[in-house]
Amino acid sequence: MKKLYIAGHTGMVGSAITRKYHAEGYANIVTRDFPGFDLTNQKEVDDFFEVERPEQVIVAAAKVGGILANNTYRAEFLYENLMIEANIIHASHKYGVEKLLFLGSSCIYPKLAPQPLKEEYLLSDYLEYTNEPYAIAKIAGIKLCENYYKQYGSNFFSIMPTNMYGPFDNYNLETSHVLPALIRKIHEAKQRSAVSGQQSDVIVWGSGKPKREFLYVEDLADAIFYLMQIINAKDLYEKGLTHLNIGTGEYLSISELVSVIAKVIGFKGEVIYDSSKPDGTPRKLMDVSRIHSLGWKHKTSLEEGIKKAYEWFLENKAVK
Numbered sequence: 001m002k003k004l005y006i007a008g009h010t011g012m013v014g015s016a017i018t019r020k021y022h023a024e025g026y027a028n029i030v031t032r033d034f035p036g037f038d039l040t041n042q043k044e045v046d047d048f049f050e051v052e053r054p055e056q057v058i059v060a061a062a063k064v065g066g067i068l069a070n071n072t073y074r075a076e077f078l079y080e081n082l083m084i085e086a087n088i089i090h091a092s093h094k095y096g097v098e099k100l101l102f103l104g105s106s107c108i109y110p111k112l113a114p115q116p117l118k119e120e121y122l123l124s125d126y127l128e129y130t131n132e133p134y135a136i137a138k139i140a141g142i143k144l145c146e147n148y149y150k151q152y153g154s155n156f157f158s159i160m161p162t163n164m165y166g167p168f169d170n171y172n173l174e175t176s177h178v179l180p181a182l183i184r185k186i187h188e189a190k191q192r193s194a195v196s197g198q199q200s201d202v203i204v205w206g207s208g209k210p211k212r213e214f215l216y217v218e219d220l221a222d223a224i225f226y227l228m229q230i231i232n233a234k235d236l237y238e239k240g241l242t243h244l245n246i247g248t249g250e251y252l253s254i255s256e257l258v259s260v261i262a263k264v265i266g267f268k269g270e271v272i273y274d275s276s277k278p279d280g281t282p283r284k285l286m287d288v289s290r291i292h293s294l295g296w297k298h299k300t301s302l303e304e305g306i307k308k309a310y311e312w313f314l315e316n317k318a319v320k
Contacts, residue, residue, distance in 0.1 A: 001028045002098065005054035007039065007088055008061030012168040012217055013103065013161075017058055020221035030054055034061075040083035042090075049091040057092050057100040058224065059085060059141070063134075067205070067280050069175040070131040081137035089144045093154050100156040101228060102145050104138040104243060106213075106284055107131045108160060116249065116287035119160075119241050128281045146242050149233045157233040159224070162247035162286045165305065166217030167312045178205075178254065179214055182261050183310055190267045199269035205277035208255035213247050213285050216305035219298040220246060226296050247286035248298045264306050 004021065008014035009031040021029055030052050038044050039061050063080040070077055085102065092100045109117045110125035122142070127135045145156040169180040176184070185202050192200040223246050236244065252260075258271055291297075300308075 001026065002055040003028045003030060003053070004056045004058070005030050005052065006058050006060060007084075008059070010034065010168075011060060011062075011064075012166060012170070013164060013220060014058075014060035015168050016166065016217040016221040017060060017224055020218070020225050024225060039087060040080055042083075042087050045087040045091050046094070049095040049097075053095060054092075055098045056228065057088065057097050058228070059088050059100065059102045061088070062103070062138075064177075065170075065175040066177045066181060067130050067278055070134050071129075071278070074133045077131075078133035078137050081134060082140055085137070085141035085144060089141070089148060089156060092156065093148050093152055098155060099228065099232070100145065100154070101224060102141050102156065102158040103224075104142055104158050104160045105134070106160055106162045106245075106247070106286060107135045107281075108138050108142065109284070111281050115283050116285040117245065118287045119243055119245055119290065122242060130278055130280055142242050145233070146237060149237055155233045157231070157236050158243035159227065160243050160245050160286070161220050162213040162215050162245075162284070164217050164220060165214055165309050167309070169217075169309065169312075171313060178212065179257065179261075179306075180309070180313075182258060183265070183306070183313055186258070186261050186265050186267045187310070187313070189269055190265055193267075193269060201270045201272050202258075202267070203272050203274055204254065204258060205274055206254065206279040207275050208258065208271075208273045209253055210279045210281065211251045211253050211283045211285065212257070213249075213251040214257075214302055214305070215247050215298060216300035216308070219300050222299070223291065223296050227294075230294065241290075244291055245286040245288050246291055247288045248302075249286065249288040249292075250302075251283070251285040252302070260303055261306055261310075264303065264310055 111128040113121045148154040165179040189200040
């Protein structure tokens with residue numbers, strides 16, 4: 001029952017991790033609410049670690065968003081994510097944290113990297129421009145963990161989840177990722193159709209051709225809990241790895257994703273693809289052979305996960 005600090009515990013990923021640990025009987029968990037606690041402020045983070053002295057840390061805190069948010073708030077995404085991870089990782093070293101897990105993102109991989117994305121493809125080519133600042137910040141976090149291990153022997157390592165969705169997702173169309181944005185758009189189109197008596201259209205950004213992989217957030221929390229029990233930093237770094245991929249190993253086109261969501265919601269209207277909007281990286285599929293070899297696989301199918309996400313959306317009136 002090590003004292004565990006979960007950074008970002010109110011977000012989609014952090015809250016899922018917190019629920020998983022509670023479900024497993026862990027009570028020795030420390031959290032601190034944002035905005036009362038500013039993770040970009042080094043003194044506040046240092047003071048917190050000095051008082052609380054967590055033994056294990058999971059870094060799920062980050063400024064996140066979809067293509068529009070990433071490409072609009074480029075400086076904020078770079079600065080805030082750099083500061084959050086640097087402050088937490090350095091304080092974890094300074095105050096003797098025994099184990100730290102840092103969450104990155106699949107956008108760390110080059111735009112045109114071979115598919116599926118293997119861990120060793122990191123820094124092998126140029127990044128997708130629209131989310132380059134966020135990707136650079138996440139790469140810096142990976143390298144911080146790697147080099148705190150190499151210089152100080154710190155037991156800090158990273159995982160790279162694929163695209164996440166589930167309870168407590170962000171449904172704001174200006175800042176959300178593709179799957180929750182589509183849930184909201186299609187739900188609202190169905191509502192308009194019910195009011196007007198005529199089928200309403202849905203406009204989707206891009207061509208619909210890019211392929212993406214999606215992991216239900218409760219499955220990610222399960223993977224994190226599992227990895228925190230069975231591996232240490234040296235298990236990765238001594239094999240030449242900087243991180244582990246976490247995903248399903250399955251992907252589909254955005255147009256296919258639209259069809260699945262429309263089926264779940266019961267939408268029968270027309271979908272219009274706006275090719276004047278950016279597509280982002282053409283394909284992103286994680287190579288998950290290494291996490292599979294360690295004995296973990298996802299449990300939730302995409303349709304089942306979307307049903308659960310849509311139920312949460314309806315129950316929580318998650319339109320902001």
